[in-house]
Amino acid sequence: MTETKPIRRIAIVGTGVIGASWSALFLAKGLQVVATDPAPNAEASLRKFVKSAWPALERLGLSPGASQSNLEFTGDLARAVAGADLVQENGPERVDFKQRLYGQLDELLPADVIIASSSSGIPMSQIQVGARSHPERCVVAHPFNPPHLIPLVEIVGGAKTSEETIRRAREFYDSIGRRTVRIKKEMAGHVANRLQAALAREVYYLVTEGVVSAADVDTALSWGPGLRWGIMGNMMLNHLGGGPGGIEHFFEQFAGPMANSWKALGSPVLTPELQKKLIDSVHAEVGSRSIEELEAERDEILLGLIELRTGPSDAAAPRKVAAHA
């Protein structure tokens, strides 16, 4: 294993919704953050976001040295990345833009500095074409929004990404309490967004077919199978669903019925009419509750669930790095 400099200073390139949330997370983990974004008012918006996110991060546990005062902002890209140990890039999802940006970053940064993209839509194989000298240090590290609350980080390399970069990236995000997954092939939507899309397709189908209201399909998910999906994944739950015979028995019993049930699943076409039906049903569910109120409710329980699963002390201290390497 190569000895490399510990990652202590992060450059955030792009401080929109995702970049701001990453910034808050890194600060809470006791890291130095230098952020840059060309938008007017970017610094004020960023500092406002970090301040608003801080109470939740305190509740989950700050790391030693964590402070909002470790945040610097500069409008200048070169100054932002000078001395950075890792760049978290959250620029617009346009391939030409990202290729040009990675060209600049590649010239500005020593070869051992990882450039990690939050991209959900553009494969790293395309992005890293711009980094002519050291494409091997470029990797996708895709969070699940908002990164400061949701622990998942999807790690995907492009054709030219080195295993060393993937290993170091995974170690870094693991060390700050993230739950990383290694995606071995570049896929549209990585993994988590695909799972969301698969579920949403059937949800929309059932509501637009008039089988169930939005309120009732939400009850069915969140008081039924959804209760377990924030605890364990589908495969492990299948293993337990097989009883003492485990996953083998599960497939003996259910592979046939499951495959049959797939034939009956829906493939809705989201016409304006069907969208209106979904929208109307959601409004009937929401009633007079405001978005702020609902968000607060969601995030309160989310924090509680994360605490249940990690314990506050575990969340506060960087976890022992798992043996991925």
Next chain:
Amino acid sequence: MTETKPIRRIAIVGTGVIGASWSALFLAKGLQVVATDPAPNAEASLRKFVKSAWPALERLGLSPGASQSNLEFTGDLARAVAGADLVQENGPERVDFKQRLYGQLDELLPADVIIASSSSGIPMSQIQVGARSHPERCVVAHPFNPPHLIPLVEIVGGAKTSEETIRRAREFYDSIGRRTVRIKKEMAGHVANRLQAALAREVYYLVTEGVVSAADVDTALSWGPGLRWGIMGNMMLNHLGGGPGGIEHFFEQFAGPMANSWKALGSPVLTPELQKKLIDSVHAEVGSRSIEELEAERDEILLGLIELRTGPSDAAAPRKVAAHA
């Protein structure tokens, strides 16, 4: 609204996994339970299950009068249902069996006693053919396993089920802290099992294609989108995902990309080879952990999450019946 006798005495017909779990739940809610099952050792297995389930039910909060001593067992169907206010039927999933059983129950029971089936596979329209005199009091009340822990109950009528039966059934399950949904069309798998099938299809696809290991797809679900699905449903989360513009803005932004992503989702065929790949990957994830250990971990967090969402006091007292009627 018709005045009807309060539901205080439940007959459990069939005390397998589902029937035993229902029994434990009804006892915890302070109800009288008379159970019947022709299997040898059925009574001993049932009492053992109820005893093992009791600590979790105590933690969620017992209703006044709740006691394991309110459980009676008889091998005789007629004695079991005599004086029952509601029958919860959990017999084998065979249409001929259920039709014959509903014929017997229909003859044994006064017309205002609801016969509720836990069936996941056979439409009530077929089952109630057996209940020649009063098919209108037959309804599916499908729980999500295990019913004593997971609050969801799916309510579906057959062609001859009365609205009055559906209303009374929903009120009853709501009154004992269940979260009911009204399914307006008979669909294979009702709603929750279809959502599970839709998700599992993509999970199996990603693992069998070598995109991700079972461990990593489970991490992606349970530390990513799954964290929210036990808090709110897909439709409400879409509403919040639209920001201040809500569900309208969500569809403006994402209807197109979502529909595109559906085209890329997988349709695996569960050949023996692919099942083996899934099984091997699950074993790599499970390692040396026993099924008992994993079940205990799952249920501990599940109880915690349910407490977070309901509060112990709310779970203990029967909830105010929502205005479904």
